[in-house]
Amino acid sequence: MTDDSAEVIRRSFHRQAKACEDLGSPFTARLCTLSADRLTANTPVGAKILGWQGIPDGTGDALALRLAGTLHALVRSGLDSALRAVYPPQTVDDDILWAAVEVALRRDEAFILDRLKSPPQTNEVRRSSALLPGFLTVAALTEKPLILSEVGASAGLNLQWDRYTYRLGDRSWGHGSSVNLAPRWEGPPPPQAAIEVAERAGCDLNPLDPSSEDDRLRLFSYIWADQQDRLDRTAAALAMAAENGLQVEKADAIDWLRHRLATPRRDMAHVIYHTIAWQYLPPALKAEGEALIAEAGTRATEDAPLARLQLEADGKPEGAAILLTLWPTGETREIGRADFHGRWVKWEGWEVSSA
Helix, strand or coil: CCHHHHHHHHHHHHHHHHHHHHCCCHHHHHHHHHHHHHCCCCCHHHHHHHCCCCCCCCCCCCHHHHHHHHHHHHHHHCCCHHHHCCCCCCCCCHHHHHHHHHHHHHHCHHHHHHHCCCCCCCCCHHHHHHHHHHHHHHHHHHCCCEEEEEECCCCCCCCCHHHCEEEECCEEECCCCCCEECCEEECCCCCCCCCCEEEEEEEECCCCCCCCHHHHHHHHHCCCCCCHHHHHHHHHHHHHHHHHCCCCEECCHHHHHHHHCCCCCCCCEEEEEEECCHHHCCHHHHHHHHHHHHHHHHCCCCCCCEEEEEEECCCCCCCEEEEEEEECCCEEEEEEEECCCCCEEEECCCCHHHC
16 A cells, blocks of 8 residues: 555545535535545544555445445444444534444444445435436336336336336325425426336345345445434335345346347336446446447337437536437437435426327
């Protein structure tokens, strides 16, 4: 480890702190800032982090979030009561918080080093607020039942988006759900259309089972500790998924897509979709996936249309782009933008008459 490499790591923690602050988690922002400013290489954990071999930023290995999630797992699992005593809803000053973290770095060394090997795994339910208007658009444009194929589906919570209740501006959708989503809405209302989900499937390299206590802990640990509303919403969505027996396939995204796209389905609209997941694919696999989807698009027809709905970062400062591509024309439009955690949606839409 060199001073220069350690400084790169510290800067990545400061950038993550800014992102956490912007996304409404002052506690996680504090934790990242304290780690950036006070972490030393005097412990095996500190040496591992400051000597990290890889890309520490959020679009790479998300190192700061790995550490934050690992510490939160210690708290939620009950393995470290002293650390739990300084976590939300308790409020302590920076010195007391960091002293408890430093003790945990030594006492819980084996647990932390093992957890740091795995990237964060989130399944932000509110992203369905950006997906629903996209699915409504596909349904309105094609007037066909939908086949759903989600890449990077984690526990599948955004694979059951049609089982939630929404308030999108002045328009409501769904009813009677334990999960209610009401993002800040800007723009025209989403289209009105009847939606029928004929089939749903998802894949992930490391799928989480909604009925597994260990998998639920992993998912909860990567939700920021001072955002109780997200924890409660995720718990409700997990209970719903477990009750419905929802399972995500363990598979490589490209192999899985190749199988899913092999045969067009007449009188069905097949929607490939992903939320803040495509960016994490290695460049070669990403290019292969783009080519695979585009080739499937050449085989789409008016009777068997193909759509791709994306909520992904595009380097612009305001949230993520909601992109929709529809074949057989292959036209792509940015139909809106949304907060990374689904807190707001700025909707542009796609006029049905333009199909």
